[in-house]
Amino acid sequence: MSPLDIGLLYGAATLIVLFSGMPIAFALGTVATVFMLGFMPTASLDTVAQNVFEEMSSITLLTIPLFILKGAAIGKSKAGADLYSALHAWLGRVPGGLGVAVVIACGLFAAMAGSSPATCSAIGSSGIPEMRRRGYSPGFAAGLVAAGGTLGILLPPSITLILYAVAAEQSLGKLFLAGIGPGLLLVGLFAIYAMIHHGQEATRARKVLAEGGPRSPILSEERFTWREKLQALPRVMPFILLLTGVMVALYGGIATPSETAGLGAVMAIALIAVIYGAWHWRDLTPIFGSTLGESTMLMMIIGMSLLYSYVMSYLHISQGAAEWIVAQHLSRWVLLAAILVLVVVLGFFLPPVSIILMTAPIILPPLRAAGFDLIWFGVVMSVVMEMGLIHPPVGLNIFVISKIAPDIPLKDVVFGTLPFVLLMMLAVVLMCLIPGIATALPDWIYRK
């Protein structure tokens, strides 16, 4: 059998086993082991456990549990609500300021916690009721928070970018920096859309009022005194300092990425203990419980995905598939579009972690050959995978929103997210036209 035939068989077996409902980690391990048995020397089976150990003991990968711990500590505290309240007070006078506050709060929280569902849950639980109380439509409020939550996989410390750095053998520091520009672009696009949408809803409300209808709360202005604005700051500033401190430690040459993860986790736990008094057993149990659950699940997927990739490489499946793609002589933009469509389709079924580790060996060589910057591509791929978080059938953030605002029909939430999916597509187009949105910052910092 040619490598391409084995590859097709490998792909088909993977689909069958994944759709059987087996946990993704063990499904990938099963396929890899069966193909080791069928197509590799028998002795290779003896190295299965050692392979997984060696791949998983990468210190870069082991930053993931600690970044999850940092996110859980902040996510399980009241930091999200406080952050949102402070921004609301400071942006209250801006037209559509409430929506803008939600977007910025999502961006900042995502950068602190590094998790999309945690961001949705923390900001949405106070942001959605407040937006609805102020007359925003439920679908828009839900869509805004769901989309804002996706920034968690783009802004540093993004677990998705950590995995991409390992799979693509790219600098993690550069990738983190490359995520900042597109992250800010998305924050900007979402905020502008929030202002425009608020303007449209306010115009409609004025029309209803002029025709003798009821006065919508969206027309009332909320004012905060300077005292109220200043009172909102002390609870938020330490977390902003943590966010900037971690970045300074990383890029100031004080700490490596793994040390930054450890330092960030310890500082986050210390901060919630000091600010919210969360140092009792009952406060720490949910933090460590959810961290263990998420990180064990993810690390198992990562370990087995790496075994899966190892088998693909040993059997020349990834090389054969990459050569086949190159032999199609697609123009570079058609190649990129085809790969991004593949990522979107895979996003229907798989989490970003698996998509990156399973596809990287196949898609990266043709992209490199076509002259694409792999740092830039990592960020583009992350934005595309972000879309998967807010569209069915996976749409993890949609389900988080449904949990925190169960009275908003799922249909409204899905339609509420659609404009944001379009904005993300616009961001991808802008990044293709102006690659510097992603690459300028890492190029500038690393050239200094």
Added chain:
Amino acid sequence: MTGFVDPATATLPKPRGPLGFVQGLLDRINGLAALAGGIAMGAAGLVLTWEVVGRYFLKIASDWQDELSSFLLLGATFMSAGWVQRRRGHVGIDALAHVLPIWADNIRRLIADFLTFAFCSFFCWKCWTLLGEAITDEQTSDSAWGPPLWIPYGLMAVGMTILVIQLILQLLLRDGARARP
């Protein structure tokens, strides 16, 4: 995809009879393993924090911190694998659950659970083999610190064993089956 279960808040089925008793015992072991995992995770954070403080501020050479934290985090991952499985926290694709009739879906779930058990048993066996070799050959890591490798291999083997026992119980108790409406 099945939703990300938050193990800290998941509600667990409480089986009865002899298997329920065994599950009760395993829950205690899982609880202790998860506690150890949580402590290991916190300890890894402290070790890495000390690495920064020691190297940057106190000018102390760092030669063991990365490896120790790596062992702690690997240990936390494998030791809590059974605890996560008890809560069905290892995510899978459940698209067919919405399409198949209940009887067919239950067969699918049984096959999925059995395949998971088969793979994990094989992997567990290989972990014990690895541990045996590490002890017999007195293997150590290649670093300057050079800790014995039976430590991480042992944590992998014990963690996988707990996971396999959990899978056997879930297979016997059929706690993955969908109830008829």
